[in-house]
Amino acid sequence: MSQRIISHSRRERLDAILECLLADETESAQSLATRFGVSLMTVHRDLDELQRRGVVRKFRGGVSVARTSTYEISAPLRRLVAVPQKKAIAAAAARMVGPGQSILLDDSTTAAMMLDHLLGVEELYIVTNYLPTLTRIAHEGGPTVAAIGGTFDVGHESFLGVGAVGAIRAVRVDIAFFSTTTADVDGIYHQEESIVAVKSEMMRSSRRRVLLVDSGKLGDTSLHQVADWGAVDHLVTDAGADADLLGTLRSHGVAVTVVDPALHSTDSGSGTDAADQDNEEK
Template sequence: MYAAERQQWLLTRTRDAGRVDVGAVAEELQVTPETIRRDLGTLERQGLVRRVHGGAIPADRLDFEPAIGQRDTVAGPEKERIAKAALAELEGCLTVLLDAGTTTARLASVLPTDRELTVVTNSLPIASMLATRPNVVLRLLGGRVRGTTMAAVDDWMTDTLATLTVDVAFLGTNGFSPERGLTTPDPAEAAAKRAMIAAARRAVVVADAAKYGTDQFVRFARLDQVDALVTDTGLDDAATAAIEAAGPRVVRA
């Protein structure tokens, strides 16, 4: 396969799948990862893709937001490990705020059952999951529900958060990087996440490593505004050092 053919193949795969992984496509095409990185560099210079940690995404989809069902099928094992590792951040906490998202939903599913917790959330799926737990006092934040994320947003939600103080907030993010901080495609979701950080004594971000370098449309926080990032071992040492230099402690599960 000539370089031009390979680059067209990469562009098509990126647009169809929403992302390409350097290691996976290098193995599939039987070329070196360095060859794929060079090809992606060529496509990026043409404005066709945006390189991110470990691969690339389509340049015209930086504000694309997949539905919750689609996101839940991505990086499942990593999200499970992240959720279990995040439990350590609950030590000494009685009140917990859970942001909407597939990784925070995994965390909700493994919350301890041997002690009482007050859980505040804007997520309908998380609320449904926890509503019958005998050890959980559930507080559901109201507001306009976004069908894409099944999250309550807007003033009804943020005004209530302004009256609360919780021990720890667990937040999801669509992208994170030392340069742009924590980002998401939707302004209303960004406002909700800002309000969550303001309401919490400690803020912990739970996000798989594939989101590193995927800067989205709206920034909702700098990295130094959160206390910890729980991610997976796909985040390499250099990226981990860059994140920690910007502020938060990094846990790789």
């Protein structure tokens, strides 16, 4: 197959279209054509290209970049969503990691942001199926890393399938850091069965399980349940989370850390002390 050649100006327009759709999902093809000074046919070709990449969905009368109960947005787009919240959550989660530990990072963009704080941790061993995490460690060095193989999924930028499940089953790590698309009082969920299989095995292969989800994912469900809260030891989320939901989870034995994206601190204090206090509550 010949490689697709896309001009620099078109790449910039594709990125700008995504930014517009993230800011306002009511944008139509016609309004995008007017905004960028191109023909309606050109915009439709751009949207077709974005759909081919898996970052948008076209439907009669419009286009969507939002996840639904049966559809998850792609990794490139997820990296643009709730960035301050994810950075704060990742910083708090990284404080749970110490020298000499083995950890598992899933293919979530939140877990990947933990690398900003982990590359200097001594004798750290990281297991992951997420290609951007593998690539960054390969370029920057630091921890020892084990790659989980399997079938590469372009939309998730990760390795999935029976090969990935088998590889995860063969390891035991100290802590698994993972995310999912939705969660409510009954458990955590994802839209895709292949992702559920991998995340479920990750949880079984770890001694401690830490869920990283921004508040926008809480209070809703998706097609498949990954697990109930009995399988989660610690939740790290942001200050937008519903207090009643968090209170219910604490009463069920889940340690909870809430971060303020503006401060990178927790609701119980700052630094590692707050996370330690939450652990003692469990």
